[in-house]
Amino acid sequence: MDKISEIFGNSLFNDKVMRERLPKIVYCKLQNTIKEGNSLEADVADVVANAMKDWAVEKGATHFTHWFQPMTGKTAEKHEALFTIEECGNVIEEFSGKNLVVGEGDASSFPNGGLRATFEARGYTVWDCTSPAFLKEKDGTVTLCIPTAFCSYNGEALDKKTPLLRSMQAVEKSVKRILKFFGDEPLRVFSNVGAEQEYFLIDKRLYQQRKDIIYTGRTLFGASAPKGQDLRDHYYGSIKERIYAFMKDIDKELWKLGVPVKTKHNEVAPGQHEIVPIFSTVNIATDQNQVIIEMLETVANRHDLVCLLHEKPFAGINGSGKHNNWSLSTSDGKNLLDPGESPIENTQFLVFLSAVIKAVDDYPELLRLSASSYTNDFRLGGHEAPPAIISLFVGEQLEEVMQQIEIGGLNTFKTSKRLKTGVITLPDLHKDVTDRNRTSPFAFNGNKFEFRMIGSSQSLAGPNIILNTIVSDTLNEFADELEQSTNLAEGLKNLIHKTIKKHRRIIFNGNGYSEEWVTEAKSRNLPILPSVVDAIPHFITEKTIQLFTRNKVLDENEIKSRYEIMLEDYCSRARIEAATMLHMVNKQIIPATIKYSNEISTYLNNIRQTKITVNLKHQERLLTVISKFVDEIYNNMIKLQQSLDKANNIGDLYEKAKQFRNEVLVNMSELRKPCDEIELLVSKELWPFPTYGDMLFRV
Numbered sequence: 001m002d003k004i005s006e007i008f009g010n011s012l013f014n015d016k017v018m019r020e021r022l023p024k025i026v027y028c029k030l031q032n033t034i035k036e037g038n039s040l041e042a043d044v045a046d047v048v049a050n051a052m053k054d055w056a057v058e059k060g061a062t063h064f065t066h067w068f069q070p071m072t073g074k075t076a077e078k079h080e081a082l083f084t085i086e087e088c089g090n091v092i093e094e095f096s097g098k099n100l101v102v103g104e105g106d107a108s109s110f111p112n113g114g115l116r117a118t119f120e121a122r123g124y125t126v127w128d129c130t131s132p133a134f135l136k137e138k139d140g141t142v143t144l145c146i147p148t149a150f151c152s153y154n155g156e157a158l159d160k161k162t163p164l165l166r167s168m169q170a171v172e173k174s175v176k177r178i179l180k181f182f183g184d185e186p187l188r189v190f191s192n193v194g195a196e197q198e199y200f201l202i203d204k205r206l207y208q209q210r211k212d213i214i215y216t217g218r219t220l221f222g223a224s225a226p227k228g229q230d231l232r233d234h235y236y237g238s239i240k241e242r243i244y245a246f247m248k249d250i251d252k253e254l255w256k257l258g259v260p261v262k263t264k265h266n267e268v269a270p271g272q273h274e275i276v277p278i279f280s281t282v283n284i285a286t287d288q289n290q291v292i293i294e295m296l297e298t299v300a301n302r303h304d305l306v307c308l309l310h311e312k313p314f315a316g317i318n319g320s321g322k323h324n325n326w327s328l329s330t331s332d333g334k335n336l337l338d339p340g341e342s343p344i345e346n347t348q349f350l351v352f353l354s355a356v357i358k359a360v361d362d363y364p365e366l367l368r369l370s371a372s373s374y375t376n377d378f379r380l381g382g383h384e385a386p387p388a389i390i391s392l393f394v395g396e397q398l399e400e401v402m403q404q405i406e407i408g409g410l411n412t413f414k415t416s417k418r419l420k421t422g423v424i425t426l427p428d429l430h431k432d433v434t435d436r437n438r439t440s441p442f443a444f445n446g447n448k449f450e451f452r453m454i455g456s457s458q459s460l461a462g463p464n465i466i467l468n469t470i471v472s473d474t475l476n477e478f479a480d481e482l483e484q485s486t487n488l489a490e491g492l493k494n495l496i497h498k499t500i501k502k503h504r505r506i507i508f509n510g511n512g513y514s515e516e517w518v519t520e521a522k523s524r525n526l527p528i529l530p531s532v533v534d535a536i537p538h539f540i541t542e543k544t545i546q547l548f549t550r551n552k553v554l555d556e557n558e559i560k561s562r563y564e565i566m567l568e569d570y571c572s573r574a575r576i577e578a579a580t581m582l583h584m585v586n587k588q589i590i591p592a593t594i595k596y597s598n599e600i601s602t603y604l605n606n607i608r609q610t611k612i613t614v615n616l617k618h619q620e621r622l623l624t625v626i627s628k629f630v631d632e633i634y635n636n637m638i639k640l641q642q643s644l645d646k647a648n649n650i651g652d653l654y655e656k657a658k659q660f661r662n663e664v665l666v667n668m669s670e671l672r673k674p675c676d677e678i679e680l681l682v683s684k685e686l687w688p689f690p691t692y693g694d695m696l697f698r699v
Contacts, residue, residue: 004255011059011135012258013052021051034130035331037172037188045097045127052133053082053095056144059135064095064144066103066125069160070110071565073459075290076150078105079143100146101127107152111568113561115156122153128161131287134257138298147287156558160461161283163553167191167468168282170551174475175328175336178355181482181492182348186330191468193327194279194448195289198320198456199296200271200308201243203698206690207306211588215580216573217310217375217457220668221589223676224316225693228270235268242699243273246303250275253295259288269317270696279325282468286460289322293457305699311455312378314692319379320456321386324463327448328352328471338447344401347492354499355478356449357392359470360442361506363547364390365527365538366470367442368453370463372532372566374573376455381530386441386453388530389521391508393440399509402500439512469553476551532570533661536654539563567653574660578644581668585637588688589675590630596682597626626681629674636671643667 009016018027026047033040056064065077084094107123108116116123131147150159157163172189179185207213212220229235239247247264254261254277263276275296277288293309300307312319328336337353340346360367367390371380379385394402441453454463478495485491505524510517521528529535538544540563548554554562600623607614643663650656679687 008255009258011256013055013133014258017055021055040129045101049095049097049100053093056135057093060142061135061144062141066148067145068125068148068150069290070150070158072111107158110158111565112158113564115557115561116152123150123158125150131284160459163465164283164286164461166553167465170553171468171472174472177479178351178475181488186332188331190329191282192279192329193282193285193460193464194325195285195460196274196276196323197292198267198272198274200313201300201305201699202271202308202695204304204306206695209689211584212580216577218313220577220581221672221675222692223679225696228317229268234266234270237266239266246299246305249299250295253299254292257291259291271699272318282464289460309457311376311457319385321452322454322456322458324451324454324460325448326451326467335447350496354496355471355474357506358499358503359474360392361503363470365535366466366544368529369535369539370466371453372535373455373458374532374570375457377531379455380453387512389526389528390441392506393443393509394507395444405497406501469547469551472551473547531661533657536566564653567657570657571660574664578640578664578668581671582637582641585633592686592688593626593630593678593682596686597623629678632674640667640671
């Protein structure tokens with residue numbers, strides 16, 4: 001394998017390439033925009049486009065595309081060849097500044113929540129120069145991919161990138177207001193993210209035999225295998241050779257694209273794995289995560305594997321998440337969430353910590369919603385996934401600090417200790433001042449907050465738009481108050497004290513998986529929102545609309561459009577799953593079961609005709625049990641079809657979503673039960689699709 005340093009960023013139009021290929025004045029103007037946040041000067045685009053074209057063509061590119069992130073949660077691209085035909089008929093490679101800066105797409109064909117009618121089709125993709133262009137190769141064709149935002153003819157955001165960039169601007173502005181009180185005026189402030197991506201791998205041949213995974217991304221049927229994750233031997237276990245080869249290719253492809261993936265390992269469930277990059281700014285981290293997702297699927301296919309990114313592809317074992325490690329930093333390299341050696345004396349840190357605590361407590365419904373989706377509902381609250389209750393973990397040291405602040409004392413606090421193993425030959429180590437709490441949905445991990453509720457298939461944009469916005473809003477409240485203070489030191493002290501005292505209810509350092517926590521959360525009046533349907537209405541409250549408009553992240557029309565899109569997505573996915581279940585039962589499970597029943601019946605008849613005295617009660621009982629399950633299946637199919645028809649006939653989207661959740665999903669669960677029981681009875685040769693044991697242990 002090539003040295004990492006020799007291939008890293010080879011397919012990325014990065015700073016090194018720009019420095020080499022752009023005239024110095026153009027390079028400086030572009031960096032002025034990228035690093036200093038200034039507007040892009042008009043004369044820059046043509047020069048950058050020509051240099052980008054030359055670089056891409058030298059690398060074998062024949063096409064370019066504006067690569068954007070519509071509200072489908074995936075990426076989109078329209079490819080165009082890098083050439084033009086001159087009047088004389090000659091074909092030359094060409095890529096203009098206009099091609100670079102703006103493209104046109106059909107805005108009515110993507111999810112838009114009513115922002116665009118079918119006849120109002122025009123939409124624009126707009127170059128985001130803060131995220132570097134890259135080259136993507138598929139089947140020998142190299143395409144220049146240009147990260148862009150996507151907006152309507154009237155300027156409304158039709159994508160996930162635009163509001164994310166707005167939220168980054170908002171939090172940068174508010175952080176700078178706070179830092180001024182400490183005599184610090186950095187050039188830039190960034191919100192940063194490092195995302196841990198979990199996923200499953202199964203054999204492609206087995207995948208092709210599972211209509212449920214093909215249509216929905218998860219298994220709608222399947223009895224648990226005799227072994228699951230009971231022995232906990234897969235987590236961090238030795239990586240199988242076939243998977244190792246896949247991971248090796250993934251690393252190489254992502255390194256070429258400048259994605260700094262560094263960690264890989266087996267996860268808890270059989271067939272489950274994780275990949276982790278080094279943190280980047282939120283915008284770039286979001287783009288890189290989309291690249292990681294696509295590359296996982298592409299490279300898996302090369303190895304005759306299929307990558308499953310659904311949050312709960314298999315029942316009874318762990319699902320997959322995407323842990324969002326969020327922090328704030330300055331262009332001077334300071335992490336604003338680093339408590340330092342003495343957090344109780346670090347007033348600046350305590351202000352930012354207090355702001356996050358207040359923001360999470362003021363807007364827990366929005367944080368819950370940001371990690372909500374039809375698919376993630378199957379994961380949250382079960383098998384080591386965070387509960388569907390927002391709480392915040394700070395650890396022993398900060399808990400002690402807050403207790404002292406609340407009572408007005410500034411005494412001692414926990415410091416790190418030596419870790420003694422009891423083995424002479426092993427070195428003593430400094431251990432962290434607090435343990436990790438993997439049961440917490442939102443946990444402080446030393447110098448960052450880890451938001452663990454996000455689903456593996458979700459875009460990072462949504463949760464970080466919420467995080468940036470609610471923290472920005474809180475910091476602006478703080479700044480407004482401090483600007484009125486006549487004694488800054490006293491004002492800071494009072495602000496931290498009253499904030500922590502008022503919002504302590506959101507802090508929970510215990511076991512978030514326990515039933516006791518649910519009871520305690522109710523006593524604290526914390527919102528408990530079991531499903532995305534419970535969370536969605538909180539997106540269109542007056543409080544939420546004021547939050548987003550006040551911080552110039554989303555306007556009221558953009559908010560309402562996203563509300564409709566989330567409901568449409570929920571209903572569509574539920575409808576597809578219900579229809580798939582009915583299809584599989586009718587076309588696969590019932591025919592296989594009847595065939596097996598006929599084999600038993602034929603066997604019984606043949607034995608009886610021999611007039612040999614044989615005890616057939618067990619065979620007869622098996623036939624009776626199977627017949628009982630078949631009868632149950634037919635009854636449950638009727639209930640599912642009726643509830644599905646009822647849901648499809650409801651016009652109001654929210655009422656439709658409630659019908660899907662309250663009846664359709666319940667009937668789907670009831671239909672699955674007898675089908676999974678029959679799987680354990682029907683012979684392996686006749687069962688129509690691969691079992692859990694096949695898929696989880698045959699890679």
